[in-house]
Amino acid sequence: MEYATFAGGCFWCMVKPFDQWDGIEKVVSGYMGGHVENPTYEDVKGGESGHLEVVQITFDPSVFTYEQLLEIYWMQIDPTDAGGQFHDRGASYATAIFVHSEEQRQKALASRDVLAASGRFKKPIVTAIRDAQTFYIAEDYHQDYYKRERARYEADREKSGRDTFINEHWTKA
Template sequence: MTKKTIEKATFAGGCFWCMVQPFDELPGIIKVESGYMGGHVENPTYKDVKTGESGHYEVVQITFDSSVFAYEKLLSLYWPQIDPTDDGGQFQDRGPQYRTAIFYHNEQQRVEAERSKENVEKSGRFKNPIVTEIMEASVFYLAEDYHQDFYKKSPKEYKLDRQKSGRDEFIDSNWRD
């Protein structure tokens, strides 16, 4: 019997435009899609989510081959993309739709996500508490086409948005060793 190795991982880290590129085009990564998860509105649009009232998070959903790229390695890439102490959004993007979260798809992912969060907490890297939530995955709604692969489709706008957001400065000052 062949062990199932194709899995999904779902992460919220603020604007999904900035969360695709770190995971994209790595060995074992099949696809990275921008979308919405965790809300109470069926088939939400970007307009619905942007209000902050639909309950959804902006997320990236990663389809990956865990025999090539382990979930633990995805987690180690996730944390340095975010400010895990900010419960009001991420960087210039404010509101509940931009909060951080790890959505687990099975019990093993939950255990690994909890362990990775504990390791970040124990690292002493941050003075404030880690507020990134770990929740069971729910329905994933694919974002509109213009949001998919934004960093490739609109590289100048993507670069400008990242510079303006403060994300890169935060990453450099808090995650680079």
């Protein structure tokens, strides 16, 4: 098993796209990239801890590859927005790929370069590729939010503009 860690704005919206495939053992919401030990949701949301909201995926690369995870990741975010994602604004909602190995770094860089060269986006790709740091699991009420709070999850996605963006950039190929 390996880990993949992605920041894509609100972690509630980043679990479901990865949580439905063979070879994915689990997808956990949490925090990475900051300077405060054991941050809380309030610490992260307030922007003082330096952490980003992330999902950490435990996967079997012989069944579901890192490249496949990267493809799904890019299709969930606006990689040109440095100020957050959709209606979630601020540094804790920025996009980033946290790599756990040099091999992941090379694959992430290559996938970013392919996306940048594709012409799919008019603005430059600003998603950071960073070294993985300590992963802090988010509070229990954030885990599997799309399953436990389905109506609220769907309303938040609708309000955010994420699905409209995805449809405009990925389904209208």
